[in-house]
Amino acid sequence: MVRPNVDQVALDKDSHRDSRLDWLRSSAIFFVVAIHVLQNIRYATPISDEDNNRVRNFNRFFMQFGLGIFMVVSGASCAHSQDTFGVFLRKRAIRLLLPLVVGYVLFVVPAQTLAPWQPHHHVATSTDTWPSYLWHVISRFNPSWLWFLPALFFISVGNYPFLAWSRPNRPYSPALLVCGMLLSSIAWATVLTIGCSMDRHAQVTAMVAKGIPALKVLLGSGLFFMIYVGAAVVPLGKRAVVIAGSFVLVHYMYWSLPQGRNLLTNLLYSLAYYNLFFVYGILVTEISHYEAGTRTPDPSRPTLGTATKQLAGTVMVVGAIIVGVACLPWDGREAGYTWRFPLYDTEVGTMYFVAGAWCWILVLYNASFHYIPNAGGGGDADASSLPWLDSLARHAGKSVIVVYLMHWLFVVLWLRYTVLPVEKVESLEFLFCYLFFTSVFSCWAAYAVVLNVRPLAIALGISPTPSHTPPAKGA
Numbered sequence: 001m002v003r004p005n006v007d008q009v010a011l012d013k014d015s016h017r018d019s020r021l022d023w024l025r026s027s028a029i030f031f032v033v034a035i036h037v038l039q040n041i042r043y044a045t046p047i048s049d050e051d052n053n054r055v056r057n058f059n060r061f062f063m064q065f066g067l068g069i070f071m072v073v074s075g076a077s078c079a080h081s082q083d084t085f086g087v088f089l090r091k092r093a094i095r096l097l098l099p100l101v102v103g104y105v106l107f108v109v110p111a112q113t114l115a116p117w118q119p120h121h122h123v124a125t126s127t128d129t130w131p132s133y134l135w136h137v138i139s140r141f142n143p144s145w146l147w148f149l150p151a152l153f154f155i156s157v158g159n160y161p162f163l164a165w166s167r168p169n170r171p172y173s174p175a176l177l178v179c180g181m182l183l184s185s186i187a188w189a190t191v192l193t194i195g196c197s198m199d200r201h202a203q204v205t206a207m208v209a210k211g212i213p214a215l216k217v218l219l220g221s222g223l224f225f226m227i228y229v230g231a232a233v234v235p236l237g238k239r240a241v242v243i244a245g246s247f248v249l250v251h252y253m254y255w256s257l258p259q260g261r262n263l264l265t266n267l268l269y270s271l272a273y274y275n276l277f278f279v280y281g282i283l284v285t286e287i288s289h290y291e292a293g294t295r296t297p298d299p300s301r302p303t304l305g306t307a308t309k310q311l312a313g314t315v316m317v318v319g320a321i322i323v324g325v326a327c328l329p330w331d332g333r334e335a336g337y338t339w340r341f342p343l344y345d346t347e348v349g350t351m352y353f354v355a356g357a358w359c360w361i362l363v364l365y366n367a368s369f370h371y372i373p374n375a376g377g378g379g380d381a382d383a384s385s386l387p388w389l390d391s392l393a394r395h396a397g398k399s400v401i402v403v404y405l406m407h408w409l410f411v412v413l414w415l416r417y418t419v420l421p422v423e424k425v426e427s428l429e430f431l432f433c434y435l436f437f438t439s440v441f442s443c444w445a446a447y448a449v450v451l452n453v454r455p456l457a458i459a460l461g462i463s464p465t466p467s468h469t470p471p472a473k474g475a
Contacts, residue, residue, distance in 0.1 A: 158184045166285065
């Protein structure tokens with residue numbers, strides 16, 4: 001058995017934290033806030049056509065990798081869980097669905113009420129009383145920017161068979177886990193086929209009554225199952241299998257949707273696409289187990305020396321930067337939905353978008369694990385010399401859910417009561433920086449308050465202890 005060198009990431013059996021995941025997650029939330037600040041500026045303020053194009057370009061750039069990096073970090077964090085399926089399901093519901101409900105009532109409803117520039121804003125009529133107006137907004141249950149929480153819940157639960165397979169000690173038999181991955185694949189293909197075969201106002205029951213296209217379900221199931229099996233059993237290049245699968249998914253989408261897309265089909269393929277980033281994150285943690293020696297290496301898995309790994313990592317990062325720059329989504333021609341995958345109306349344009357997304361995620365991940373010290377107490381940590389950095393990383397990671405839940409409401413409040421009363425703001429850059437920093441600092445202040453109200457902290461999904469492990473350096 002060949003043991004990894006000391007400069008590789010090692011998993012400390014007494015601690016499962018890697019503060020670099022906290023920093024990466026907290027950095028990713030800034031991209032989300034930036035997107036939503038720009039979106040509100042675009043809807044609420046009279047900006048020039050030139051500024052409008054700049055806003056759209058920056059939105060496309062942030063969207064290219066912002067949600068993807070969130071999914072990778074989420075997959076890497078969940079992959080350390082040793083829970084049975086029932087316990088895992090309960091914890092995911094408390095961590096994601098409970099904040100969805102609480103956040104909708106406390107933050108989404110006020111934001112929808114105070115933002116008349118938003119497309120989903122309900123205009124009050126002369127017969128509306130305040131209670132009836134509020135009830136109308138609540139009863140619609142449009143989660144708005146919180147759509148990511150239920151999406152992450154279903155993606156994480158659906159990937160439990162693959163997650164359990166990646167553990168050092170599998171809690172179930174391999175045959176049972178393979179059956180679970182097959183069921184997950186069939187479920188993905190069936191949901192995509194039903195949703196994409198419906199017209200905009202058709203009912204699911206009517207669609208099922210007409211018959212589900214069996215060929216699309218069969219091909220879709222085969223696609224997802226091959227990705228799962230390849231990522232589970234290939235000795236070398238597991239992550240390459242997932243990346244290649246995302247390009248095959250794009251081709252499958254354009255083949256299965258010959259008559260174009262609508263909001264529903266776009267949402268469904270968004271979930272299928274980001275599901276692959278979650279799987280990629282699971283593989284990152286699985287590989288860290290091999291490198292740390294907490295899982296018996298596969299005899300068929302080749303081992304590389306330190307110098308070879310460093311050279312390969314350098315070449316990969318340089319190549320990713322070059323390809324990522326070439327695939328920047330600045331071109332607005334043939335652009336479709338810019339706030340969810342896929343970005344373009346053509347298959348080639350979407351392929352470029354996907355290639356750029358993976359490149360920037362590889363660059364961000366490798367940069368964070370080479371240049372940010374790990375003060376979390378796990379792996380190659382320096383917590384003893386940097387205790388303040390460990391504490392800061394903990395709060396950075398925990399504050400992400402609060403920033404995510406509250407940031408839109410603070411953007412609306414600062415925009416409505418401090419910007420709109422001013423007749424004209426000359427600089428788009430100043431307006432963006434003003435709303436971005438005031439909203440982020442407001443969220444951090446709210447986080448400090450939430451920490452001291454334990455029931456509210458639990459309701460907003462702040463866990464008392466971290467739950468992620470140090471992934472491998474070369475994600």
